[in-house]
Amino acid sequence: MGDTVGSRADTQRKQPLISPPEWLIRGLRPQRAPIPRAAVVRASIALAAPLAVGLAAGQPGYGALVAMGALSGVIGDTADAYRMRIFNIAVPQCFGAVGVMIGTLVYGDGWIAVAVLTLVALVSGMISTIGAVASVSGLLLLLNSVVGAGLPMPGPWWKAPLLLSLGGLFVLVLALVGWPLRARTPERTAVAATYRAAAELLAAAGTTAYGDRRQAVTGSLNASYDLILARRAHYHGRSTSMVRLLAQLNVLVPLIEAAAAAHLHGRASRRPEIAAAVRDLADVVATGRSDAVPDLVLPEPEGPADRAMNAALRHAAAVVHHADSDHPDHYGADDRLGRPAELGVRARRAAATVLLSPTSWRYGLRLALCIGLAQVLVSVVSVPRSYWVALTVTFVLKPDFGSVFSRAVLRALGTAVGVLTAALVLGVVPRGWWDVPVMVVLAALIPAVSANGYAFQTAAITPVILLISDQLNHLGFHLVLPRLLDSLIGCGITLIAGYLLWPESWHTRIGDRLAVAVEESARYVECAFGGGIGSGRTDSGAGTRTDGVTGARTDGGTAAPGDHGDRARLRRRLYRDLSVVRTEFQRALTEPPPTGKRAAAWWPLVVAAERIVDATTAARVRVDHGARPPAPEEVGEVTKQLRELAQGLRSSATLVEVPTRIEGDDEGVLAPLRQEVVAAREIASPQR
Numbered sequence: 001m002g003d004t005v006g007s008r009a010d011t012q013r014k015q016p017l018i019s020p021p022e023w024l025i026r027g028l029r030p031q032r033a034p035i036p037r038a039a040v041v042r043a044s045i046a047l048a049a050p051l052a053v054g055l056a057a058g059q060p061g062y063g064a065l066v067a068m069g070a071l072s073g074v075i076g077d078t079a080d081a082y083r084m085r086i087f088n089i090a091v092p093q094c095f096g097a098v099g100v101m102i103g104t105l106v107y108g109d110g111w112i113a114v115a116v117l118t119l120v121a122l123v124s125g126m127i128s129t130i131g132a133v134a135s136v137s138g139l140l141l142l143l144n145s146v147v148g149a150g151l152p153m154p155g156p157w158w159k160a161p162l163l164l165s166l167g168g169l170f171v172l173v174l175a176l177v178g179w180p181l182r183a184r185t186p187e188r189t190a191v192a193a194t195y196r197a198a199a200e201l202l203a204a205a206g207t208t209a210y211g212d213r214r215q216a217v218t219g220s221l222n223a224s225y226d227l228i229l230a231r232r233a234h235y236h237g238r239s240t241s242m243v244r245l246l247a248q249l250n251v252l253v254p255l256i257e258a259a260a261a262a263h264l265h266g267r268a269s270r271r272p273e274i275a276a277a278v279r280d281l282a283d284v285v286a287t288g289r290s291d292a293v294p295d296l297v298l299p300e301p302e303g304p305a306d307r308a309m310n311a312a313l314r315h316a317a318a319v320v321h322h323a324d325s326d327h328p329d330h331y332g333a334d335d336r337l338g339r340p341a342e343l344g345v346r347a348r349r350a351a352a353t354v355l356l357s358p359t360s361w362r363y364g365l366r367l368a369l370c371i372g373l374a375q376v377l378v379s380v381v382s383v384p385r386s387y388w389v390a391l392t393v394t395f396v397l398k399p400d401f402g403s404v405f406s407r408a409v410l411r412a413l414g415t416a417v418g419v420l421t422a423a424l425v426l427g428v429v430p431r432g433w434w435d436v437p438v439m440v441v442l443a444a445l446i447p448a449v450s451a452n453g454y455a456f457q458t459a460a461i462t463p464v465i466l467l468i469s470d471q472l473n474h475l476g477f478h479l480v481l482p483r484l485l486d487s488l489i490g491c492g493i494t495l496i497a498g499y500l501l502w503p504e505s506w507h508t509r510i511g512d513r514l515a516v517a518v519e520e521s522a523r524y525v526e527c528a529f530g531g532g533i534g535s536g537r538t539d540s541g542a543g544t545r546t547d548g549v550t551g552a553r554t555d556g557g558t559a560a561p562g563d564h565g566d567r568a569r570l571r572r573r574l575y576r577d578l579s580v581v582r583t584e585f586q587r588a589l590t591e592p593p594p595t596g597k598r599a600a601a602w603w604p605l606v607v608a609a610e611r612i613v614d615a616t617t618a619a620r621v622r623v624d625h626g627a628r629p630p631a632p633e634e635v636g637e638v639t640k641q642l643r644e645l646a647q648g649l650r651s652s653a654t655l656v657e658v659p660t661r662i663e664g665d666d667e668g669v670l671a672p673l674r675q676e677v678v679a680a681r682e683i684a685s686p687q688r
Contacts (some may be wrong), residue, residue: 028410028413028453028455029453030452030453030456031451031452031453033451033452035447035448036447036448036451039074039077039447040444040447040448041444042074042077042171042174042175042447043074043443043444043446043447044439044440044441044443044444045174046067046070046073046074046167046170046171046174046443047067047070047071047074047439047440047442047443047464048067048436048437048439048440048443049170050063050064050066050067050070050167050170051063051064051067051435051436051439051471052433052436053066054066054471055432055433055435055436060471061154061471061472062154062163063471064468064469064471064472065153065154065160065163065164065167065472066163066164066166066167066170067167067439067468067471068147068164068167068468069093069096069163069164069165069166069167069168069170070167070168070170070171071167071446071461071464071465071468072092072093072096072140072143072144072164072167072168073089073093073167073168073170073171073172074171074443074446074447075136075446075461076088076089076092076093076136076140077089077171077175077447082175082176082178082179082186084227085172085175085176086172086176087133088133088136089168089171089172089175090168090172091133091137092133092136092137092139092140092168093140093164093165093168093169093172094137094165095137095138095140095141096137096140096141096143096144096164096165096168097144097161097162097164097165098141098161099120099140099141099142099143099144099145099148100144100145100147100148100153100160100161100164101148101157101158101160101161102116102120102145102148102149103117103144103145103146103147103148103149103150103153104148104149104153104157104160104161105148105157106149107148107149107150107151107152107153110379111379113149113375114372114375114376114379116145116149117142117145117146117149117371117372117375117390118368118371118372118375119368120141120142120145120371121142121364121367121368121370121371121372121394122364122365122367122368123138123141123364124138124139124141124142124364124367124394125138125360125363125364125365125366125367125368126138126354126360126361126363126364127141127354128363129353129354129357129359129360129363130350130353130354131350134350139394142367142371142394143391143394144164146371146387146390146391146394147387147391148160149387150387150388150390151387151469151472152472186227187224187227187228187242187245188245188285188286188288189286190220190223190224190227190228191224191228191245191248191249191285192282192283192285192286193220193224193282194217194220194221194223194224194249194252195248195252195278195279195281195282195285196278196279196282197213197216197217197220197221198217198252198255198256198259198278199275199276199278199279199282200213200216200217200275201213201214201216201217201256201259202259202262202269202270202274202275202278203272203275204263205259205262205263205266205269205270206262206263206266206270210263211607211610211611214259214610214614215579215582217256218575218576218579219579221249221252221256221572222572222575222576222579224249225249225572228242228245228246228249229246241288244322245285247319248285248316248319248320250319251312251315251316251319251320252316253568254308254311254312254315254316254564255278255309255312255313255316257308257312257571257617257620257621258305258308258309258311258312258313258621259309260614260615260617260618260621261304261305261308261309261617261618261621261622262274262305262306262308262309263614263618264305264614264615264618264672265303265304265305265618265622265672266303266305266306266309267302267303267305267306268298268299268300268301268302268306268309269299269301269305269306269308269309269310271299273297273298273299274298274299274309274313277296277298277313277317278313278316281316281317281320284320284321285320296313296314296317298310298313298314303622304621304622304623304624304625304626304627305618305621305622305625307625307626308621308622308624308625311625366397366498366502367393367394367397367498369497369498369501370393370397370493370494370497370498371390371393371394373493373497374389374390374393374489374490374493375390377389377489377493378390388482388483388486388487388490389486389487389489389490389493390490391490392411392415392486392487392489392490392491392494393490393493393494393498395407395411395458396408396411396490396491396494396498397494397498404494404495404498404499405495405499407454408491408494408495408499409491410453410454410455410458411454411455411458411487411491412487412488412491413455413458414454414455414456414457414458414459414462415458415459415462415483415484415487416484417455417459417462418458418459418460418461418462418463418466419462419463419466419480419481419483419484419487421442421459421462421463422462422463422466422467422480422483423480425438425442425463425467426466426467426470426480431470435467435471438467439464439467442460442463442464442467443464445460446460446461446464448460462483466480466483510581510584510585510588510599510602510606511602511649511650511652512649512650513577513580513581513584514581514602514605514606514609514649515646515647515649515650516577516646517574517577517578517581517609518609518612518642518645518646518649518680519642519643519646520570520573520574520577521574521609521612521613521616521642522638522639522642522643522646523570524567524570524571524574524613524616525616525635525638525639525642525673526635526639527566527567527570528567528616528617528619528620529619529620529623529629529630529635529670530632530635567620571613571617574613575613578606578609578610578613581606581609582606585599585602585603585606604683605649605680605683608676608679608680608683609680611676611679612642612673612676612677612680615672615673615675615676616673618672619669619670619672619673622669623669627669628668628669629669630664630665630668630669630670631664631665634662634663634664634665634668634670634674635670637662637663637664638662638670638673638674638677641660641662641677641678641681642677644658644681645658645677645680645681657681657682657683658681658682659681659682660677660678660681660682661678662674662677662678
């Protein structure tokens with residue numbers, strides 16, 4: 001007894017009295033990511049070469065502006081496909097050029113500059129809600145406006161935008177060097193990676209690792225479709241190689257559907273030769289060769305799930321190994337998951353999102369408030385080189401980048417590390433040509449560590465910006481401490497005006513987004529098996545109902561099942577929604593209490609929602625390969641319970657247990673789905 005008490009006391013003495021909070025540890029823990037070697041080389045050349053040219057020409061300030069534009073290009077150089085690199089780098093550079101021009105025109109105008117930068121911040125925040133490229137474009141618009149209004153730029157007004165654009169153009173040229181030799185390689189690599197992810201999913205069927213592998217497949221499949229369909233929208237189906245890649249991607253859909261059935265009901269489909277066959281297909285896709293269809297030796301199927309797997313695998317092998325054809329439609333590459341809309345349609349949708357969305361206005365007003373306060377503060381209080389305060393606000397409060405609170409804290413920590421690095425460089429290394437090799441090293445760190453986390457990215461970017469700024473204002477070591485103070489002021493403004501004054505920042509949105517996903521799951525069940533009475537939405541015609549997803553019309557108030565394309569589109573959208581929920585969950589965990597702890601309570605229901613979608617897919621696959629369809633009453637009861645669950649998620653801040661029993665055939669195809677729905681409804685919050 002005494003030994004036990006003594007051991008407990010020793011354990012307590014070993015534990016630190018003060019330890020960092022869990023949300024901070026999560027933010028500082030580096031994420032695993034491969035180092036993009038090509039991007040590292042491009043960043044070193046793109047940022048160091050302009051400095052060298054500027055020094056050689058006797059115009060170091062011009063070289064610094066070109067390097068600043070190159071820095072913006074390096075930050076936006078995140079795409080693999082060459083055509084997407086053009087879009088990701090060139091479009092934001094145009095916004096950046098407009099931004100620095102606006103800033104230059106209001107430089108030294110006092111309160112006019114405050115008003116203009118506040119308006120630019122409003123526009124920047126609003127357009128950031130459109131998408132990833134628009135987000136970076138909004139960032140550069142505001143960033144360069146702040147820099148132009150805070151630093152003296154060489155005249156006339158067009159020179160600074162031109163020099164910054166040259167830097168971005170230099171990055172773009174470096175990024176496109178390999179295009180003639182590797183034109184289709186990024187797309188082919190992406191599709192092959194999706195095949196390998198599918199092989200790992202099949203290898204994990206029937207094990208606890210299946211959920212994580214399915215997440216990996218979902219992410220890879222979404223990335224590949226985004227890449228291929230975007231390219232094909234440009235080629236309008238004229239590129240045979242792109243159509244073939246789309247066909248190879250399409251045949252993965254039934255294979256992934258069969259994986260859900262194999263995970264729950266498979267026997268022979270869990271054998272290792274199944275995953276090995278998919279790995280072989282991945283190798284064929286990666287090389288781009290066309291071979292004769294191999295004679296696959298697959299295990300003898302023992303049920304509907306196994307038959308589905310064999311059929312999907314043989315069809316995939318036939319498409320992957322098919323010889324080239326002069327006709328794109330030879331591959332049967334139907335756009336069952338949807339081709340991107342026309343450019344004009346997407347532009348109108350983007351404009352509607354910016355002008356009519358409450359989220360867009362809320363983000364814009366939030367960013368404008370903080371930028372306005374920062375500019376008012378530095379106009380009233382004497383702060384040397386005050387543009388750094390607004391720069392900090394811009395980076396921290398970028399609304400689509402994550403938790404405001406944790407980003408402010410991580411920004412302060414990352415800036416402190418970056419300032420220490422800059423202090424070492426500016427205090428030890430002589431100015432002049434020594435800046436070039438130093439920039440080679442510092443620039444390489446930006447793409448090398450950015451994927452590890454926001455604090456790491458901040459620590460890498462800060463010394464680069466300070467070194468470039470020193471070429472413009474020549475303050476040397478005296479530039480360091482004021483920048484640290486400015487960053488702390490910017491973080492303080494963000495925490496107060498961008499976090500504490502917005503109560504929505506304190507609450508996680510997991511419940512609302514999860515409710516949408518659960519409601520979509522009910523529609524997916526109806527799309528897969530047909531809806532019971534009352535499951536559709538009434539059309540204008542009397543006595544006729546239309547299914548809420550597929551549009552199938554039936555008499556008597558019963559919705560007909562959708563076809564395979566309808567189910568594939570809906571399932572893909574569902575998995576995307578659940579992926580967003582997972583991202584929101586991970587983001588909420590970095591918030592301080594009580595938000596982070598409340599978010600953790602939702603995790604079991606996030607997993608349950610994903611299992612419901614998997615169970616629905618598995619049931620539909622089994623029906624397609626010989627199993628008996630479920631009764632309409634059973635389908636209707638399942639969808640009713642799912643909609644009640646969605647309504648409960650919207651009306652309750654905490655999870656509440658709801659005892660549930662769904663009647664049905666215990667040997668039928670919907671038995672696993674009923675179990676998952678019951679389990680989801682019986683998940684209770686620890687704070688009941």
